[in-house]
């Protein structure tokens with residue numbers, strides 16, 4: 001029996017769009033029986049975890065090798081026939097069908113890019129079918145209270161995201177002490193502008209990295225943190241009180257299997273740990289993501305032991321938004337928080353499972369974009385609906401990044417009852 005809450009699709013199709021790196025990606029459109037269209041598109045990472053769900057690209061080494069023709073063909077030839085064949089009550093049914101069509105366990109056949117674009121479009125269609133906003137639909141799936149997340153603006157880029165010598169990939173500012181999302185975004189914009197001035201004065205011309213953060217010509221993370229602190233103070237704000245700092249080291253990208261490359265020298269995990277302790281002691285750093293390579297689990301445990309009571313130790317490449325990996329990680333005591341990226345695991349349903357697992361084990365969560373982004377704003381609704389209190393979507397500049405922050409502004413206007421997260425008082 002079908003009810004009027006059930007979703008009937010009459011069409012599922014894909015088109016090739018370009019992501020923010022200029023690489024082809026998929027945008028999927030689903031058409032409902034009442035003639036409405038819903039869209040989803042696939043982002044793409046550069047510093048990826050070993051166990052991420054697989055992105056399907058056409059192959060080869062030239063530009064055309066980056067294409068997504070095969071993925072689009074799957075949508076037309078295999079996905080559309082099954083998704084238009086029956087009525088759907090839950091997203092779990094749709095995503096389960098995608099996983100069964102794929103059959104590999106990590107979307108190696110149809111591609112996680114295909115799956116995530118279809119899944120996001122269907123989540124939007126299902127929320128509409130139930131006549132509720134997307135963030136509310138998400139919160140009902142999880143039993144959470146929607147909340148406006150603290151935006152984590154990535155304002156200095158290094159690692160795999162920039163052509164400079166900074167080993168750490170991301171230096172983020174988090175206006176945790178703002179009273180509203182509007183204030184938080186304003187603070188982000190003002191600090192970004194002040195930072196540009198500071199960097200120009202120190203380095204002359206300064207470019208930007210993949211996520212719109214500046215990419216100064218330095219390998220010294222303490223120098224970057226000093227400049228960040230000054231940029232925050234320029235606007236009359238107090239680092240640590242109004243605005244906190246966060247790092248994504250993305251340490252997979254400077255690890256050779258035994259040592260970590262920092263400031264032109266190879267260092268042991270113990271040396272790197274001392275560096276983090278020094279930085280967290282001297283700067284208002286509240287969160288450190290991927291401090292060590294995903295295989296270096298003893299080092300992760302050590303940093304939780306040393307800093308975990310005051311600093312969020314956030315797993316990205318090590319958990320890859322996978323519920324089971326989060327549960328195992330919690331048991332091993334190797335982190336206290338998990339990054340959440342839908343395309344890392346493949347579907348919205350699996351993303352919600354990862355969020356549930358994090359809830360169960362008492363981990364905080366931060367919803368995240370990818371370095372290769374589209375204008376899709378699903379992650380903003382996800383962060384709000386799941387009540388994570390944290391979202392990172394790049395710099396407060398560049399269209400594909402500000403699309404997410406602007407979506408938060410829009411949600412605040414539509415739903416004034418949404419409160420700004422105040423997790424630092426927990």
Ligand SMILES: C=C(OP(=O)(O)O)C(=O)O
Nearest residue numbers: 045046047048369370371
């Ligand atoms: C957003 C990130 O980068 P990428 O998308 O390249 O994995 C990250 O590592 O957190």
Ligand SMILES: [Mg+2]
Nearest residue numbers: 248250289316
């Ligand atoms: Mg990361």
